[in-house]
Amino acid sequence: MLDAQPKYRRIQLKISGEGLAGPGGSGIGEEALHRVAAEIKSVHDLGVQVAVTVGGGNIIRGSTLAAQSHIPEATAHYMGMLATVINALALQETLEALGLTTRVMSAVAVASVCEPFVRRRCVRHLQKDRVAILAGGTGRPFVTTDTAAALAAAEIAAEALFKATQVDGVYSADPKQVPNAEFYRTLTYDRVINERLKVMDLSAVDMCQRNHIPIVVFNLHKPGNMSRIVLGEPVGTTIGKG
Numbered sequence: 001m002l003d004a005q006p007k008y009r010r011i012q013l014k015i016s017g018e019g020l021a022g023p024g025g026s027g028i029g030e031e032a033l034h035r036v037a038a039e040i041k042s043v044h045d046l047g048v049q050v051a052v053t054v055g056g057g058n059i060i061r062g063s064t065l066a067a068q069s070h071i072p073e074a075t076a077h078y079m080g081m082l083a084t085v086i087n088a089l090a091l092q093e094t095l096e097a098l099g100l101t102t103r104v105m106s107a108v109a110v111a112s113v114c115e116p117f118v119r120r121r122c123v124r125h126l127q128k129d130r131v132a133i134l135a136g137g138t139g140r141p142f143v144t145t146d147t148a149a150a151l152a153a154a155e156i157a158a159e160a161l162f163k164a165t166q167v168d169g170v171y172s173a174d175p176k177q178v179p180n181a182e183f184y185r186t187l188t189y190d191r192v193i194n195e196r197l198k199v200m201d202l203s204a205v206d207m208c209q210r211n212h213i214p215i216v217v218f219n220l221h222k223p224g225n226m227s228r229i230v231l232g233e234p235v236g237t238t239i240g241k242g
């Protein structure tokens with residue numbers, strides 16, 4: 001496998017807030033940060049350009065906050081978007097501690113801590129081997145960072161959307177609750193949408209389908225998974241046109 005060539009030149013990775021969380025699933029976990037950064041470095045070292053969209057659910061999920069408080073839902077969603085900026089800054093410092101060069105770009109203006117997302121500038125960062133960390137979701141409320149990641153993948157012409165999860169890929173039911181749930185190695189976009197399989201937001205799946213971007217759903221907790229996928233090994237679930 002030493003002389004294997006990467007299957008992709010540019011990927012869009014989606015890391016949920018949960019993937020960066022501490023042991024209790026909230027806040028930012030030191031171990032989680034290092035695990036994610038090491039995975040990103042491993043594919044970057046293979047010569048793959050990486051853009052990462054970070055979620056914010058470990059800090060604030062807009063719909064949950066709005067349901068539990070007097071805060072109007074739109075405001076709660078903006079708070080969720082700002083949470084993704086917090087995660088992005090943590091990931092930036094961790095990646096840079098590993099020697100990578102990064103830029104955080106946000107769809108919500110937070111000029112003191114990062115750049116605004118500008119598509120052409122983002123592509124330029126990638127071409128210069130910088131990891132682009134995309135924060136702020138889409139910049140608009142009522143959607144999630146899954147949709148932001150799919151949009152970004154289309155905008156920057158990523159060859160695949162890597163969706164990091166806590167399980168091995170897509171199953172017929174939640175494998176944590178249904179032990180004999182069926183694991184899918186491949187799926188079509190249509191099947192994911194028609195059967196409403198819990199992979200990512202259906203709008204994100206639809207966006208990838210329309211732009212012919214395969215989605216690879218994989219386990220973030222297995223070190224080396226990302227580079228295995230990049231080198232063409234059958235890891236996780238691949239969603240495509242079939």
Ligand code: UDP
Pocket residue numbers: 015016017018054055056057058060061062063076077078079080081083084136137138139140141142143144145146148
């Ligand atoms: N959010 C939003 N617009 C976006 C992306 C995110 O309003 O384009 C808000 C939304 O409230 C969401 C929160 O930010 O709950 C955190 O993002 P998300 O839930 O996608 O994070 P993840 O589940 O990936 O950790």
